[in-house]
Amino acid sequence: MFSDFMSVDLTASLYLLSGVFFILAIRGLSSPETARIGNYLGMSGMLIAFIVTILNLEDNSLSNLILIVLGISIGGLIGTFLSKKVAMTDMPQMVAALNSMGGMSAVLVAWAAFLSPAAFGLEINGYIATASMVEMLLGIFVGAITFSGSVIAFLKLQGLMKSAPVILPLRHVISIGVFSIILICSYLILAGSQNDQLLFLIISILSLTLGLLLIIPIGGADMPVVIAVLNSYSGFAAAIIGFTLNNLALVITGALVGSSGAILSYIMCVAMNRSFFSVIMGGFGDEGTGGEQVKETRPVKIGSADDAAFILKNASSVIIVPGYGMAVARAQNSLKEMVDKLKEMGIKVTYAIHPVAGRMPGHMNVLLAEADVPYDDIYELTEINSDFAQADVAFVIGANDVTNPAAKSDPNSPIFGMPILEVENAKTVLFVKRSLGIGYAGIDNDLFYQENTMMLLDDAKKMSEDISASI
Amino acid sequence: MDISPLVYYGSIFVLAIFVGYYVVWSVTPALHTPLMSVTNAISAVIIVGAIIAMGTESSGASGTISKIVSFFALIFASINIFGGFLVTQRMLEMYKKKVKKDV
Numbered sequence: 001m002f003s004d005f006m007s008v009d010l011t012a013s014l015y016l017l018s019g020v021f022f023i024l025a026i027r028g029l030s031s032p033e034t035a036r037i038g039n040y041l042g043m044s045g046m047l048i049a050f051i052v053t054i055l056n057l058e059d060n061s062l063s064n065l066i067l068i069v070l071g072i073s074i075g076g077l078i079g080t081f082l083s084k085k086v087a088m089t090d091m092p093q094m095v096a097a098l099n100s101m102g103g104m105s106a107v108l109v110a111w112a113a114f115l116s117p118a119a120f121g122l123e124i125n126g127y128i129a130t131a132s133m134v135e136m137l138l139g140i141f142v143g144a145i146t147f148s149g150s151v152i153a154f155l156k157l158q159g160l161m162k163s164a165p166v167i168l169p170l171r172h173v174i175s176i177g178v179f180s181i182i183l184i185c186s187y188l189i190l191a192g193s194q195n196d197q198l199l200f201l202i203i204s205i206l207s208l209t210l211g212l213l214l215i216i217p218i219g220g221a222d223m224p225v226v227i228a229v230l231n232s233y234s235g236f237a238a239a240i241i242g243f244t245l246n247n248l249a250l251v252i253t254g255a256l257v258g259s260s261g262a263i264l265s266y267i268m269c270v271a272m273n274r275s276f277f278s279v280i281m282g283g284f285g286d287e288g289t290g291g292e293q294v295k296e297t298r299p300v301k302i303g304s305a306d307d308a309a310f311i312l313k314n315a316s317s318v319i320i321v322p323g324y325g326m327a328v329a330r331a332q333n334s335l336k337e338m339v340d341k342l343k344e345m346g347i348k349v350t351y352a353i354h355p356v357a358g359r360m361p362g363h364m365n366v367l368l369a370e371a372d373v374p375y376d377d378i379y380e381l382t383e384i385n386s387d388f389a390q391a392d393v394a395f396v397i398g399a400n401d402v403t404n405p406a407a408k409s410d411p412n413s414p415i416f417g418m419p420i421l422e423v424e425n426a427k428t429v430l431f432v433k434r435s436l437g438i439g440y441a442g443i444d445n446d447l448f449y450q451e452n453t454m455m456l457l458d459d460a461k462k463m464s465e466d467i468s469a470s471i
Numbered sequence: 472m473d474i475s476p477l478v479y480y481g482s483i484f485v486l487a488i489f490v491g492y493y494v495v496w497s498v499t500p501a502l503h504t505p506l507m508s509v510t511n512a513i514s515a516v517i518i519v520g521a522i523i524a525m526g527t528e529s530s531g532a533s534g535t536i537s538k539i540v541s542f543f544a545l546i547f548a549s550i551n552i553f554g555g556f557l558v559t560q561r562m563l564e565m566y567k568k569k570v571k572k573d574v
């Protein structure tokens with residue numbers, strides 16, 4: 001009934017419009033002031049795409065529309081619930097979970113198109129056109145990897161699975177073997193095999209396996225890159241399906257999301273001085289570093305909350321360096337209270353954030369925003385690094401590897417060459433840490449043994465509260 | 472002679488990658504987490520594929536399976552859309568509070 005007044009050109013133009021809205025949604029994120037408008041534009045773009053699709057429905061019987069509304073309601077309720085419920089500290093898991101949904105949708109839509117090609121206009125004389133078939137296979141492949149990879153990332157971030165790398169013997173051989181079988185099956189389908197559906201299923205299952213194999217060897221510290229990469233994949237999966245469906249909104253959005261994820265992965269890799277390839281190959285954090293035992297015998301100065309409060313009170317400028325430990329301890333609010341007390345005393349307090357602090361890009365910024373820290377107080381690595389030399393106190397809370405001077409001085413260190421926050425230049429370094437254990441990268445931090453370092457061994461939240469109390 | 476759909480959509484894809492490249496570099500690092508959640512949400516525009524598949528007069532066993540499969544795709548994509556946009560909004564609200572305070 002509706003499809004009469006929806007011409008092909010009008011439909012395509014509206015999909016293009018929703019693509020433009022999505023571009024504006026990302027563009028809005030260039031500053032916190034415009035970001036919210038951008039998000040509303042993104043929602044509008046989605047609404048446009050939805051309405052256009054509904055208006056073009058072939059079968060717009062009431063029962064079918066009810067079914068569509070039902071599906072969206074179920075998903076919408078779950079999505080809304082998750083978005084309200086999730087703690088800001090758990091954002092990396094949330095993004096991983098949403099990524100997996102995106103990957104799964106791509107796989108399922110490719111399957112739907114494969115099972116009823118006529119619905120998508122993919123049939124030529126009763127056969128699926130080769131180009132469409134290739135696109136569907138690619139869509140399944142990328143979508144399935146995104147799904148199972150994101151599920152593993154989610155399990156690792158949520159702590160349901162050990163975050164340390166899981167190294168299977170001959171893992172590269174296994175991965176290449178699985179990939180080869182996928183290629184062979186794809187070839188058979190394209191060559192016109194009669195067992196299309198079975199082969200399609202095998203390809204789906206093997207692609208899921210491959211996603212799993214790719215992510216399990218990657219350790220916790222590399223999660224920011226993994227999340228960004230999977231984000232990128234979910235975009236490309238959408239774009240590929242866009243080619244199958246000849247849909248502008250999907251092609252544009254897929255390209256946007258794909259490049260967004262790729263750029264974020266690039267930024268993360270640069271921030272860790274790792275090549276993209278070495279992250280993807282995995283295994284980081286399991287390399288034993290020699291001489292650790294010797295190092296551990298060196299003396300460490302351990303202080304109490306009272307000592308720390310005394311030092312902070314007498315400082316005139318303090319730089320806070322938050323890290324994943326702050327997220328784990330959910331210490332951002334206690335930290336903010338402590339900082340407020342210091343600020344009341346006229347002490348200048350700023351925050352320094354390393355690009356890979358936490359478990360995903362921008363993780364620390366969100367947590368500090370949650371605790372109401374003004375974003376003018378927060379500086380990026382390159383903006384603030386020279387200020388440490390003038391600072392009285394560097395207060396490191398839950399960060400470790402991103403402050404490790406070995407990255408500059410020890411060519412044998414696995415993190416050598418990584419840009420770090422130069423906290424060692426501050427007059428005093430207060431280092432809040434649960435124990436003297438090694439960081440996620442599995443390496444010792446020379447900072448602990450420096451003359452001007454005082455270790456505050458406690459949970460980040462409890463320590464901030466105790467310091468607040470004694471200021 | 473008409474241009475083939477592959478080249479047509481391919482051109483748009485390539486140009487969109489360039490647009491994405493420049494737009495994403497303009498995003499402030501402080502908002503990288505909302506960037507990830509909002510890109511999550513918009514990539515779920517794949518929901519149109521699920522709706523198209525749902526809305527076709529299906530026939531035969533594979534038609535029925537196709538409908539069931541796309542119904543699940545619809546659910547997953549909706550989780551992604553609602554979850555992604557709303558959680559982005561929640562994060563951005565936190566940045567908003569500080570704007571007010573500073574002004």
